[in-house]
Amino acid sequence: DTGVSQDPRHKITKRGQNVTFRCDPISEHNRLYWYRQTLGQGPEFLTYFQNEAQLEKSRLLSDRFSAERPKGSFSTLEIQRTEQGDSAMYLCASSFRGVGADGYTFGSGTRLTVV
Amino acid sequence: AQRVTQPEKLLSVFKGAPVELKCNYSYSGSPELFWYVQYSRQRLQLLLRHISRESIKGFTADLNKGETSFHLKKPFAQEEDSAMYYCALSSGSARQLTFGSGTQLTVLP
Numbered sequence: 693d694t695g696v697s698q699d700p701r702h703k704i705t706k707r708g709q710n711v712t713f714r715c716d717p718i719s720e721h722n723r724l725y726w727y728r729q730t731l732g733q734g735p736e737f738l739t740y741f742q743n744e745a746q747l748e749k750s751r752l753l754s755d756r757f758s759a760e761r762p763k764g765s766f767s768t769l770e771i772q773r774t775e776q777g778d779s780a781m782y783l784c785a786s787s788f789r790g791v792g793a794d795g796y797t798f799g800s801g802t803r804l805t806v807v
Numbered sequence: 808a809q810r811v812t813q814p815e816k817l818l819s820v821f822k823g824a825p826v827e828l829k830c831n832y833s834y835s836g837s838p839e840l841f842w843y844v845q846y847s848r849q850r851l852q853l854l855l856r857h858i859s860r861e862s863i864k865g866f867t868a869d870l871n872k873g874e875t876s877f878h879l880k881k882p883f884a885q886e887e888d889s890a891m892y893y894c895a896l897s898s899g900s901a902r903q904l905t906f907g908s909g910t911q912l913t914v915l916p
Contacts, residue, residue, distance in 0.1 A: 695850075725903065732816075734893050734906030735851070748901040783851070787902075796904070798851040 694718065696799035698784050704805045705774055712770045713802045717786030721797070724767050726759060727783040728752065729801070735783055741767060742789065774806045809834040811896050813907035820884050821915050828879040828910045830868075830894030839897040840877040841904070842868055846890045854879075854892070864888070884914045 697716040705711050717724050722743050727735035738757070740748040743764035753759075756774075761767040771778055782802045787795040810833040820826045832838055842854040855863045857870040857877060868879045877894060891911050895904040 723902075725901075727904075732908065734811075734895070734908050735904070737903040737905070740901040740903060742901075748899065748903065796853065800850045 696784055696786050696797050698782075698799040698802050700802055701800065702803050702805075704807060707774060707776060707806055709774055710770065710772045711774055711804060712768055713782055713804075715767045715769070715784030715786075715799060717766070717784070718797055721786035721788050722764065723787045723789055724761055725785045725787075725796070726767070726769050727785065729781040729783060730779075738769075738782075771804075774804075776806045779804055779806045809896050809898050809905045811894050811905050811907040813892075813894055813910050815910045816908070817911050817913070819913045819915060822886055823883050826881050826884040826888070826912065826914075828892050828894075828912065830877045830879065830907060832875050832877065832894075832896050834875075834896055834898065836898065838870070838872075838877075840868075840870060841895045841897065842866070842877075842879050843893045843895055843906075844890050845893070851893070884912075886914045886916060888912060889914045 699714045724741040726738040728738055729735040737750050738753050739759050741761040744761050756772045759769045784799040785796045812831045814829055840857045843851050844854040845851045866881045868877050870877050891909050893909045894907040
């Protein structure tokens, strides 16, 4: 499968713990996005990278959240001191600059449950 | 700020019947709109975009700027069309998507 890969698929953690998710985009894609989806809602934009630069962050991304994309390849999303409200599906998507939003390829997501 | 509204959470139709999934948007600029679909246990994928004015799997959607709508239509629904459908609007230099809350379509035999 040469699509967007996300790891892990599921994560259960205790409130207050830190968690880290990984996204491997399609190799030639230079744009990478993180979205969050809660039950009954559509995905909500969190942050965007072009190559290794983080160019946009939603106000949904509190200071407990940090994302990186070293060397413009894979990306990690870390949540510190998790709260029950962080329980959601975290989606990664990638695209090639110039193609636009229709060029998005989504990963299968990481489902986080905070207990 | 942009907003996408899908007023129907659930929609059921019989096989062979026409189907229309509603989408309304609010955006101050020139909108770029999409429909995404998520079949059971599969990832989110693009169904169609208004710019291309194409028909995918028999579905079409027309942008109506006067009514700020982008409804998805299919004249004869099939059971394999059962899925969650999201309307989305692209904006900003990052081309991020603002999604509606989705409509779960069930096509009954």
